[in-house]
Amino acid sequence: MPQIDDKLAPIYEEVVRRNAGEPEFHQAVREVLESLGRVVAKRPDYLEDALIERICEPERQIIFRVPWTDDKGRVQINRGFRVQFSSAMGPYKGGLRFHPSVNVGIIKFLGFEQIFKNALTGLPIGGGKGGSDFDPKGRSDGEVMRFCQSFMTELYRHLGEYTDVPAGDIGVGAREIGYLFGQYKRLTNRYEAGVLTGKGLFYGGSLARKEATGYGNTYFTQAMLRTGGSDFDGKTVVVSGSGNVATYTIEKVQEFGGKVVACSDSSGYIVDESGLDLDLIKEIKEVRRGRVSQYARLKGEGNGVYFVKSGEGSIWDVACDVAMPSATQNELTGKDAAKLVKNGVTAVGEGANMPCTPEAIRTFQQAGVKFGPGKAANAGGVATSALEMQQNASRDRWSFEKTEARLADIMRDIHDSCYTTAEEFGAPGDYVIGANIAGFIRVAEPMRAFGVI
Numbered sequence: 300m301p302q303i304d305d306k307l308a309p310i311y312e313e314v315v316r317r318n319a320g321e322p323e324f325h326q327a328v329r330e331v332l333e334s335l336g337r338v339v340a341k342r343p344d345y346l347e348d349a350l351i352e353r354i355c356e357p358e359r360q361i362i363f364r365v366p367w368t369d370d371k372g373r374v375q376i377n378r379g380f381r382v383q384f385s386s387a388m389g390p391y392k393g394g395l396r397f398h399p400s401v402n403v404g405i406i407k408f409l410g411f412e413q414i415f416k417n418a419l420t421g422l423p424i425g426g427g428k429g430g431s432d433f434d435p436k437g438r439s440d441g442e443v444m445r446f447c448q449s450f451m452t453e454l455y456r457h458l459g460e461y462t463d464v465p466a467g468d469i470g471v472g473a474r475e476i477g478y479l480f481g482q483y484k485r486l487t488n489r490y491e492a493g494v495l496t497g498k499g500l501f502y503g504g505s506l507a508r509k510e511a512t513g514y515g516n517t518y519f520t521q522a523m524l525r526t527g528g529s530d531f532d533g534k535t536v537v538v539s540g541s542g543n544v545a546t547y548t549i550e551k552v553q554e555f556g557g558k559v560v561a562c563s564d565s566s567g568y569i570v571d572e573s574g575l576d577l578d579l580i581k582e583i584k585e586v587r588r589g590r591v592s593q594y595a596r597l598k599g600e601g602n603g604v605y606f607v608k609s610g611e612g613s614i615w616d617v618a619c620d621v622a623m624p625s626a627t628q629n630e631l632t633g634k635d636a637a638k639l640v641k642n643g644v645t646a647v648g649e650g651a652n653m654p655c656t657p658e659a660i661r662t663f664q665q666a667g668v669k670f671g672p673g674k675a676a677n678a679g680g681v682a683t684s685a686l687e688m689q690q691n692a693s694r695d696r697w698s699f700e701k702t703e704a705r706l707a708d709i710m711r712d713i714h715d716s717c718y719t720t721a722e723e724f725g726a727p728g729d730y731v732i733g734a735n736i737a738g739f740i741r742v743a744e745p746m747r748a749f750g751v752i
């Protein structure tokens with residue numbers, strides 16, 4: 300098991316003590332500190348002025364009550380969060396997650412990851428994350444609207460295009476961003492397009508933002524495959540999830556000649572051995588807001604098409620050359636990784652944030668599987684959000700082609716900087732170490748320049 304350098308171990312112990320009961324946050328911090336031992340060995344000056352301790356402590360954490368009225372006239376109460384982790388690189392930037400599992404530890408882990416991810420994009424954005432334990436599943440449009448309006452009624456005072464710029468994440472898509480933006484505009488009496496990203500195309504959104512995270516992960520994973528002289532063409536691929544990230548991962552992998560044979564949601568997974576029909580998945584998920592099990596019913600079971608219920612198997616039992624986990628954190632365990640390795644997986648690109656457990660990452664790396672960590676591989680979404688902010692600031696609108704070309708360049712740059720940083724710090728081929736160190740150095744330099752703040 301990788302160890303934290305003796306000089307950094309007290310920092311980790313303090314994070315655990317101060318943030319008791321937040322295992323996902325501990326996990327995210329631990330992984331970064333394991334990598335940073337190599338940095339402080341070469342550059343002990345990074346230990347000065349509690350720079351690393353400061354990076355592990357959010358600049359500001361906001362927790363608030365979100366009261367709203369459901370369709371039956373009953374008052375419901377949820378809890379809202381925004382963790383403004385680091386503004387060293389620019390305004391806080393990161394999505395909002397609406398899911399019943401949300402708590403402060405989950406938001407903190409996501410905000411912490413976002414610092415390094417956003418730095419890797421090379422664009423001027425700091426790190427933050429927010430959300431609520433509100434579950435949009437099964438709620439009417441009216442209920443979602445009233446919830447979003449109440450959520451923004453508290454949060455708006457902490458936001459601004461130069462302060463903090465949220466976007467979507469699990470459970471927050473175009474519909475929710477529309478309601479949030481409408482309420483922000485109403486409360487502030489300002490048409491401040493740059494305060495949220497992932498907006499609709501008719502009110503300041505960017506072409507290619509919807510596709511960006513999935514496309515970006517596909518570009519990143521392609522770059523990893525190419526270091527071994529290979530590509531997506533002819534590869535069998537498994538993509539977990541069936542939301543925003545998964546959908547557009549499937550689309551780009553198919554365009555690159557890969558065959559995606561399985562995807563999932565929290566009810567289970569579907570397999571179509573001849574390759575998933577993406578139009579049908581979009582119809583089920585984006586239009587009907589249904590479950591992936593409907594795929595097997597609509598396509599007809601048999602001939603390599605089947606559905607496996609959650610709890611009766613794992614999507615990672617399906618043999619593939621490339622795995623792209625794109626649902627949620629810790630969804631791919633050490634046992635799943637061992638199965639994938641046994642079945643011949645050669646590359647893993649994380650579309651979700653921290654979907655592989657530490658044991659799974661170790662299993663992949665020990666088996667020589669190319670492993671792209673989320674903070675690098677899924678950075679295309681937030682990078683394109685920063686491009687949306689650029690378009691808003693210049694009152695401009697770019698074509699899909701121009702935006703996607705910028706995204707593709709950014710993903711190749713991120714890949715190359717992780718790859719060369721890993722080499723420079725004595726860990727060739729280790730994208731986890733490369734991403735953590737390259738991201739850290741970019742954030743540490745402005746922090747040092749600003750003095751002790």
Ligand SMILES: NC(=O)C1=CN([C@@H]2O[C@H](COP(=O)(O)OP(=O)(O)OC[C@H]3O[C@@H](n4cnc5c(N)ncnc54)[C@H](O)[C@@H]3O)[C@@H](O)[C@H]2O)C=CC1
Nearest residue numbers: 468469470512540541542543544564565626627651652680
């Ligand atoms: N939307 C974006 O631009 C970005 C999203 N991400 C990450 O990608 C992941 C997916 O996010 P989105 O696609 O935006 O969300 P989404 O809400 O559009 O889709 C989430 C998908 O994951 C599935 N899922 C959630 N919990 C699950 C569980 N416990 N078991 C199995 N499936 C589960 C849902 O059924 C759904 O298909 C998250 O980890 C998110 O933080 C990362 C970078 C950017």
Ligand SMILES: O=C(O)CCC(=O)C(=O)O
Nearest residue numbers: 393394466468680681684
């Ligand atoms: O586009 C954004 O600002 C945030 C995307 C996001 O939440 C993420 O990168 O995990």
